[in-house]
Amino acid sequence: MKILRLISLLMLMLPLAAGAQNKEAELLKEAQGLFEPIDKPPVKITDNEITxxxxxxxxxxxxxxxxxxxxxxxxxxxxxxxxxxxxxxxxxxxxxxxxxxxxxxxxxxxxxxxxxxxxxxxxxxxxxxxxxxxxxxxxxxxxxxxxxxxxxxxxxxxxxxxxxxxxxxxxxxxxxxxxxxxxATLITPDSAFDHYLKGDQSALNEQQKRGLKTFIDQSCASCHNGVNLGGQNYFPFGLVEKPEAKLLPPGDKGRFAITNTEGDDYVFRASSLRNIAITAPYFHTGQIRDLRDAIAIMATTQLGAKMNDKDIDDVAAFLQTLTGKKPTVSYPDLPPSTAKTPVPVQ
Ligand code: HEC
Ligand code: HEC
Structure with missing residues (x-):
């Protein structure tokens, strides 16, 4: 009798587990459609052969x-x-x-x-x-x-x-x-997220996956996508709600200074989020030191959304997975100056 009950319980759980698996696969597929892993270059660089x-x-x-x-x-x-x-x-x-x-x-x-x-x-x-x-x-x-x-x-x-x-x-x-x-050699492959995008679902833990899902569902990915999760397009900082002046001083109008086009005031490039956990402080004014605060600010200014603490924690956990492997750079030998070298101006 007991065994029978156990079996029927297992039968009930199987589709549930399969459903969860499907969801996981769906999330991976969605992520693969929006983002790209960092692979070794080929990086296309115009007018400069890399040797x-x-x-x-x-x-x-x-x-x-x-x-x-x-x-x-x-x-x-x-x-x-x-x-x-x-x-x-x-x-x-x-x-x-x-x-x-x-x-x-x-x-x-x-x-x-x-x-x-x-x-x-x-x-x-x-x-x-x-x-x-x-x-x-x-x-x-x-x-x-x-x-x-x-x-x-x-x-x-x-x-x-x-x-x-x-x-x-x-x-x-x-x-x-x-x-x-x-x-061009300063790239950081091998982040947990890169492994995930290449198909290793165990590279992200449950919280990080929840964060990825929130990042996509909340439309963060509409501006932060591609290989760098950003770095591709320009948007008003304050698309929905203007950030406080400390974050967006009136004197720096972003792209407007370059294009002189009306719609371009306070427009900035959506930042790359690669290695974001190790590049505080945040935003072009560098006034925010905590990544969680930066996420909350993005939610209100860009999306008009209020994210709860749990969602913010999840997204922060996801963003941690974007920290890649830094290249090993040996300190170069710099050839000595001579008496003819222009005197430094202090
Ligand atoms: C005194 C500090 C300082 C020095 C020195 C400096 N930079 Fe920068 N760099 C900055 C700042 C600040 C910005 C952003 C400026 C802006 O967007 O208006 C920047 C932007 C950049 C960017 C753009 C990155 C991006 O995501 O858009 C690159 C690449 C860069 N610098 C490389 C260099 C190189 C190469 C040198 C040496 C020739 C150099 N920098 C010297 C402060 C510096
Ligand atoms: C409408 C486009 C847009 C959306 C949506 C958006 N961002 Fe941004 N994001 C930007 C822009 C533009 C910047 C650069 C702001 C500046 O000038 O400082 C930025 C900057 C950031 C930064 C700081 C990067 C740095 O290096 O300092 C983080 C972190 C960030 N976004 C995360 C998010 C998260 C998380 C979401 C979703 C809740 C989100 N963004 C939604 C456009 C967007």
Missing amino acids: PAKIELGKQLYFDPRLSSSGLISCNTCHNLGLGGDDGLPVAIGHDWKKGPRNSPTVFNSVFNAAQFWDGRAADLKEQAKGPIQAGVEMNSTPELVVATLKSIPGYREPFAKAFGKGDVITFDNVARAIEAFE
Whole structure:
């Protein structure tokens, strides 16, 4: 009798288990339709063939503070590869301890973004790299000073020749190209979510899967999708409800400054959410340190939704699964300056 009851109970449970399994499979399928795993590149990069010599030179330049007029600030100062590819500060601090207007985004996986900067004003990484070198609040240099500095360092001749061939190859354009080549290697595959997207359902736990489902059902994925879960399109920050001025100061109108088009005021690129758990503080103003607060703010400002604590915890747990494996970057040997090297300006 007992056995019979047990069997009938099991029979009852079987379809339930099958139903749960179907739901799991459905969620995976839905996720695979919206997001893509990070695989090794092939990454398409225009007008810049990526070669080992370029990558190596780009790494030197990325770490070389002599690209700044003070001789003190390198790309790695604000995009620290030991941290999350950023600086962990609300807004960047550059030349003369000046504060810039915006938070430093991570360089990791930036090669997958459709365009660079919070407002997408640079089409690609080589165009982007020229910006900070010249920005007064960042490295405060000029193309002429950078080229003069590099030409004064004999140890840079060979790396440039290997990367770009013979002739006058120590140019500002080639500096940007080499840096772009190095940045293309700064990708973080192998996150739990990548494994999940490739079909390993056990890569996410129950809470993380619930968070993924909420992320999709709440329409976060309508703006944060693709390989970087963002980085592709532009939206008003405050689509439904304007964020407080601390998060959206009236003076920074985002894409409007580039397009001068009315609908573009306070429009920003939907951020990539890759490695988001290790790149606080959040938003272009860097005023939010807790990922849970950032999620709640997105729900109200972008969706007009109020998420409860449990949903927020679940989404935060899901976002944790986007932390990938950072590349191992050995610190490059930087060739010594000479008496001819321009004197740093402090
Ligand atoms: C003083 C700090 C600072 C330095 C130095 C600096 N950056 Fe940045 N970087 C920033 C800030 C701030 C932004 C965002 C600016 C904006 O959107 O207006 C940014 C944006 C970027 C982005 C765009 C990422 C994205 O998701 O859009 C890349 C890539 C980048 N920097 C690479 C570099 C490289 C390469 C160098 C060295 C040549 C460099 N940065 C030097 C602070 C810095
Ligand atoms: C209508 C488009 C849109 C929707 C929907 C949306 N976001 Fe965003 N998200 C953005 C934009 C634009 C930004 C950049 C805001 C800024 O300028 O600081 C952003 C930024 C973020 C950031 C901060 C990223 C960083 O590096 O600082 C997080 C976290 C985030 N979104 C998560 C979410 C979550 C979770 C949801 C769903 C509850 C969501 N977003 C819904 C467009 C959207």
